Amino acid sequence: MIRYQYQKLRQFLLEEEQRHLETMDREAEEIVRQLRHSEVRIAQHIKQTKDMYRELWEMCHMPDVKLLQDLENILEWTELVQMEKPQPVNPELTSWHITGVLEMLNKFRVDDPLSKERASHYMSLSEDARNVIFGDDHDGAPGESQRAENFAAWGAQAFSSGRHYWEVDVTHSSNWILGVCKDSRTANTNHVPAFEEAFFLFSSKRNNLYSLSNIFLPLTHYVQRPLGRVGVFLDYDNTVVSFYDVSKGSLIYSFFPSSLSSLLTPFVCIGSP
Known part of the structure; x- marks a missing residue:
């Protein structure tokens, strides 16, 4: 039976x-x-x-x-x-629910993957997303430009093996970055020249149009932007990093790097609504 x-x-x-x-x-x-x-x-x-x-x-x-x-x-x-000016084509694909995928992912769930102790409350991201500057509360009162910056946080733990799944709520934000990366910050500086060995999903809003893309690969994902929680699944041993729309139980995108060699930590940056 x-x-x-x-x-x-x-x-x-x-x-x-x-x-x-x-x-x-x-x-x-x-x-x-x-x-x-x-x-x-x-x-x-x-x-x-x-x-x-x-x-x-x-x-x-x-x-x-x-x-x-x-x-x-x-x-x-x-x-x-x-x-008679031609209208742009919107090549949007259907987000299909995959039966049982969330049940499978939840077997590898990580509780509280983001550490509040390691959060940077102000973040400035360059247009090409290659350079990031962080500021902490003890640096003094933020300037007017900092007040509009993003909230960023690294994971409470790093992973070098195994399978790990966590979810991030992006309900109240139009602009966000989330995924995993090598934490390359040092104790002496808040400036990060570039993210190393990073796998991110990036949501941006420009002129009331939303787009999902990879930061380091100029690839736009023509699926509906998730409106609730985004799931991140790191399968370190099989070198896969995947993103899921939790409310639909559907896959957004998967990275298949040839190898992984660093301790990878969860990362999230939530922008202003």
């Missing part, structure tokens, strides 16, 4: 995997179709814009009377070109 239950479960998961992959293939085909259609429309728009530029250039040499006579037609044509 036990063998039958496991066989039935394996068959169910295989069928779910097949449906998941087939759906992703269909979504990919549809996105490619939309991108090709957009490419054609952009080419047409570029041609129309060049034609309009040529007409406007010729207008500059018209007599004033002729210019006034043709002005209404030219304005209508200009408005028509602007109205």
Whole structure:
């Protein structure tokens, strides 16, 4: 009976995997179709814009009377070109629930992975995310620019083997970074030249648009931004670091580094809402 239950479960998961992959293939085909259609429309728009530029250039040499006579037609044509401006394609993929993944991950759960004692309350991150400056409370009252900075914290412990899972609540923040990294701070400075051996998921909001990406790989993840808790799973022995949308029980992204050689610690940076 036990063998039958496991066989039935394996068959169910295989069928779910097949449906998941087939759906992703269909979504990919549809996105490619939309991108090709957009490419054609952009080419047409570029041609129309060049034609309009040529007409406007010729207008500059018209007599004033002729210019006034043709002005209404030219304005209508200009408005028509602007109205036909191609809209960007949003290549968003469906976040699929993976049966049993959270139950499996919770077997490796780490309680209180982030240490309050090792928190830095003010953090400045460069645009390329390669340079970070931290400030502590004892440095004095923060300046006006520091008040808008981020809250960052390292893990209470570092890992050099085994499998470990923890969750971070990002409900009230639009901008955040979380994952694992080698803690390269020293006791004599609050400046970190660069994160070493780091695997991060990065959420940012610009012009009311959200994006998920890797900091060190210019790769945007076209899935919905998690609105609750994000799960981080470090499988050190098999060199995998994965991120999960807890509310959906779905995978966001997995790193597969060729090797791991450092003590890795959890890291989180929560920005202003």
